[in-house]
Structure formats: C-alpha cells, structure tokens
Amino acid sequence: MTDSDGASGAADEGVRRVVEVRLPTTYGEFRAVGYLDRRTGTEQVALVQGDPAGERVLTRLHSECLTGEVFGSTHCECGEQLAASLRAIAEERRGVLVYLQGHEGRGIGLLAKLRAMRLQQDDGLDTVDANLALGLPVDARDYAGAAGMLRDLGVRSVRLLSNNPRKGEALERYGVPVAARLPLLVPPGAENLRYLRAKRERLDHDLPHLDGIPGRL
Structure with a gap:
C-alpha cells in the first residue's frame, strides 16, 4: 500500500x-x-x-x-x-x-497544563498534586x-x-x-x-x- x-x-x-x-x-x-x-x-x-x-x-x-x-x-x-x-x-x-503530539502536560493538554502551572506558582502545589487538584490524571x-x-x-x-x-x-x-x-x-x-x-x-x-x-x- x-x-x-x-x-x-x-x-x-x-x-x-x-x-x-x-x-x-x-x-x-x-x-x-x-x-x-x-x-x-x-x-x-x-x-x-x-x-x-x-x-x-x-x-x-x-x-x-x-x-x-x-x-x-x-x-x-x-x-x-x-x-x-x-x-x-x-x-x-x-x-x-519519536515526537509525540497529544502528550502536552503528560497528556492533559496545553490549557490544563497552564492551569496546573498556575497552581504550582500560586498555591505551592507540586506537579503531581496540581494535576490531581484539577481532577486530572497524573500521567495520561x-x-x-x-x-x-x-x-x-x-x-x-x-x-x-x-x-x-x-x-x-x-x-x-x-x-x-x-x-x-x-x-x-x-x-x-x-x-x-x-x-x-x-x-x-x-x-x-x-x-x-x-x-x-x-x-x-
């Protein structure tokens, strides 16, 4: 083919x-x-x-x-x-x-990643707890x-x-x-x-x- x-x-x-x-x-x-x-x-x-x-x-x-x-x-x-x-x-x-699209922010997407970054900066959460606080998987x-x-x-x-x-x-x-x-x-x-x-x-x-x-x- x-x-x-x-x-x-x-x-x-x-x-x-x-x-x-x-x-x-x-x-x-x-x-x-x-x-x-x-x-x-x-x-x-x-x-x-x-x-x-x-x-x-x-x-x-x-x-x-x-x-x-x-x-x-x-x-x-x-x-x-x-x-x-x-x-x-x-x-x-x-x-x-292999460059993997769709993996932004360990798979949660760009906007969710930015939200997680804001939680890390403003609330002192780490990268794992920030994802969880958003109701998202740690690694998708x-x-x-x-x-x-x-x-x-x-x-x-x-x-x-x-x-x-x-x-x-x-x-x-x-x-x-x-x-x-x-x-x-x-x-x-x-x-x-x-x-x-x-x-x-x-x-x-x-x-x-x-x-x-x-x-x-």
Whole structure:
C-alpha cells in the first residue's frame, strides 16, 4: 500500500505511514517519517538517522511541550532534552526520535497544563498534586502509537534515552524491548529544581544529579 507521496502503509494496524521527507536541521540531516495514529486520529512524526532496522537502536520518545520547546520556558527541561536527544542521535548517525503530539502536560493538554502551572506558582502545589487538584490524571500518556511507529521502522529493541523507568515499561508492554535505558540529565535551575525533585520523588524518575543540591539555587 502506498500513498501519493510514495510512502508505504505501515504493517502495524495502529498506525499508518503517510509521508517521508528529508529534513535538514541544525543537528544534522534526518528523515521525517509522518504517521497517522488510527486510534486517536493524531498526526505523529519520527525523525530518523541511518537505518533503524535492528537491535539496540538509540531512541527517544519525546512528549510535545510547547512552553519548553518553543518559548524556552525554564519551568521544565523539555527543550534541553529534545536538543540533547537530537545531538546524540546525530553523533551516532543512527537512531530514532519519536515526537509525540497529544502528550502536552503528560497528556492533559496545553490549557490544563497552564492551569496546573498556575497552581504550582500560586498555591505551592507540586506537579503531581496540581494535576490531581484539577481532577486530572497524573500521567495520561499512552505509547501504543510510538511502539507501532518503531515496529514499522524495523526497530526490534531500543536503547532508550530517558530518565523515566515507567516509559520503558510502557514501551515493553507494547512489544518493543528496552535493551538499555540511558540517562538524559539536564542541570537544574532555580525555576525547575522543585519540579525535578517531584519527578524523582513521586514519579520514579532517575535523577541522581539532584543529590546534594541545596533546597534553593
């Protein structure tokens, strides 16, 4: 099955490959492979270098973050993690970054994320309690589409760029083995130290670089 751009339809029933195009970036040249997630109707993209088919492929599953990636917010480390992931894949000349739309604010959406940020600033709640105070899940993200995209690209196992063990566990539940999980540590700043501590203490993120840092920077 092919579409008007010549891209083949994905074998995985959950996603369909729609288009593939060369994408030059400041990090190097990637192939942008566009997919439609049949379950959600969301358009997704994977940035690929080299031939990703095979084992132990360097991989990042990156949740969209408008505030951190576009506006440079220092409330989180998302923009820096995205840049570091693309650099790592470019240096290895083989790998995949799956950029996951629909994951804003750990899946609660942009407006809800902004409301949660306001609760953190005004009421002193952490990132977990702010979501709960809004009657929202702590983490609503799903990785079925990401796993389908990786399978379509021929990825059989990954070295996952992530500090979040739960992300690797979710990927394995969808049939993509995690051969290793590689840290993606960003030095904390005054604005995101409390947020990072909540991720470590309440969401099980591995953030050993926070040890020994005083309560305030």
